[in-house]
Amino acid sequence: MHHKDTENTKDAQRKSSYAAVASPTQLLIEFDPVSYPNLKRTPWPNRTTGTENTHVSHTEPATTDQLYIHNLVKREPRAGLAEDVRRGLSTKPKRFLPKYFYDQLGSQLFEAICLLPEYYLTRAENEILERYADEIVSSLEGETTLLEMGSGSASKTRLLIEALLRRQKELLFIPVDISATALDSSSRILLQSYPQLTIEAYAGDYFAGLAELRKKQRSRTLALFLGSNISNFDPDEALKFLHALREVLQQGDALLLGADLKKDKSVLEAAYNDALGVTAAFNLNVLARINRELGGNFDLRAFQHRAFYNEAAGRVEIYIESTRDQKVTIGELDMEVEFAAGEQIHTENSYKYALSDIARLAEETGFARGRTWLDKKEQFSSNLLLAV
Numbered sequence: 001m002h003h004k005d006t007e008n009t010k011d012a013q014r015k016s017s018y019a020a021v022a023s024p025t026q027l028l029i030e031f032d033p034v035s036y037p038n039l040k041r042t043p044w045p046n047r048t049t050g051t052e053n054t055h056v057s058h059t060e061p062a063t064t065d066q067l068y069i070h071n072l073v074k075r076e077p078r079a080g081l082a083e084d085v086r087r088g089l090s091t092k093p094k095r096f097l098p099k100y101f102y103d104q105l106g107s108q109l110f111e112a113i114c115l116l117p118e119y120y121l122t123r124a125e126n127e128i129l130e131r132y133a134d135e136i137v138s139s140l141e142g143e144t145t146l147l148e149m150g151s152g153s154a155s156k157t158r159l160l161i162e163a164l165l166r167r168q169k170e171l172l173f174i175p176v177d178i179s180a181t182a183l184d185s186s187s188r189i190l191l192q193s194y195p196q197l198t199i200e201a202y203a204g205d206y207f208a209g210l211a212e213l214r215k216k217q218r219s220r221t222l223a224l225f226l227g228s229n230i231s232n233f234d235p236d237e238a239l240k241f242l243h244a245l246r247e248v249l250q251q252g253d254a255l256l257l258g259a260d261l262k263k264d265k266s267v268l269e270a271a272y273n274d275a276l277g278v279t280a281a282f283n284l285n286v287l288a289r290i291n292r293e294l295g296g297n298f299d300l301r302a303f304q305h306r307a308f309y310n311e312a313a314g315r316v317e318i319y320i321e322s323t324r325d326q327k328v329t330i331g332e333l334d335m336e337v338e339f340a341a342g343e344q345i346h347t348e349n350s351y352k353y354a355l356s357d358i359a360r361l362a363e364e365t366g367f368a369r370g371r372t373w374l375d376k377k378e379q380f381s382s383n384l385l386l387a388v
């Protein structure tokens with residue numbers, strides 16, 4: 001049950017600052033300055049009248065008509081980085097959960113990955129959405145709410161927002177993301193571009209987000225799970241996730257699922273071993289994060305990035321490998337960890353799909369398979385699954 005869980009799980013005493021500045025119609029959340037050292041307390045862009053600089057630091061919704069970010073992690077500070085790192089470094093083989101990639105720096109490194117020439121996924125999905133967004137949204141009837149799991153920078157989402165706004169005047173957008181900074185900045189940008197939007201955001205991991213979403217009724221909903229975010233799930237977790245997502249939807253709603261397709265090993269391995277080393281930085285940033293947030297002393301130069309396609313398992317496997325025998329201490333965990341030369345920490349799997357895999361997943365989780373769209377090179381798939 002890995003994947004996303006907000007970064008700002010550090011104890012309350014650390015999150016004294018960053019009560020956001022909000023104008024009367026908006027409200028933001030508190031950020032953890034350890035996970036988000038560079039978050040700026042910029043005032044809201046001027047889209048409202050009235051007084052500025054109302055205070056805030058709530059976890060519960062206040063009356064606001066444009067944006068609210070629910071911080072789910074603050075409610076469960078125990079299930080966090082510290083505990084998962086302790087556990088992950090105590091098991092054999094060692095492992096981390098991919099959700100911990102996405103602190104402020106990690107989220108931005110991921111945005112950089114999406115621009116790499118070798119990382120074809122983002123461009124391929126963008127090509128599909130540019131071309132078919134209108135067709136995709138026409139599969140739903142009536143006033144539609146847009147829900148997105150793992151929205152990140154939400155740049156591809158814009159294409160669907162625009163398609164929906166061509167047929168309705170207003171739109172409620174509900175993004176769920178592990179990174180509170182990504183949610184904050186993407187929401188600000190979206191609201192500036194589309195004044196017709198209302199955003200209700202959830203900063204937390206997928207399952208925490210879904211648990212919250214179950215509590216509320218929504219109008220006709222198009223859910224998005226883009227970018228092959230499903231790739232991080234093992235098969236049983238993918239089933240569990242789609243089941244849970246199906247539960248927050250009603251019959252007649254739909255899910256647009258972006259899934260990277262199985263393909264040539266050389267293409268896949270290049271995508272996860274880029275020449276600039278951005279993927280390596282993204283991967284090793286987890287060690288830097290442990291140094292920053294848990295008082296670790298990992299020497300990043302004594303570890304290296306590894307990624308290869310395991311064809312039998314249908315997944316790219318990503319590791320951090322120790323280049324020598326070494327000991328690392330993690331102050332806040334009171335922990336000393338030994339690494340042998342060549343020993344690895346498994347940081348991520350990225351599963352690749354055949355269209356038949358997606359069909360099976362859909363059928364097992366209460367969806368009927370609608371249309372599938374591919375990019376011209378047929379590298380990536382956008383699959384409409386209908387809640388039945």
Ligand code: AVJ
Pocket residue numbers: 113121227228229230231232272279282348349350351
């Ligand atoms: C965000 C899980 C879709 O698996 O391609 C990219 C993450 N890791 N490069 C992927 C990732 C290294 C990405 N997903």
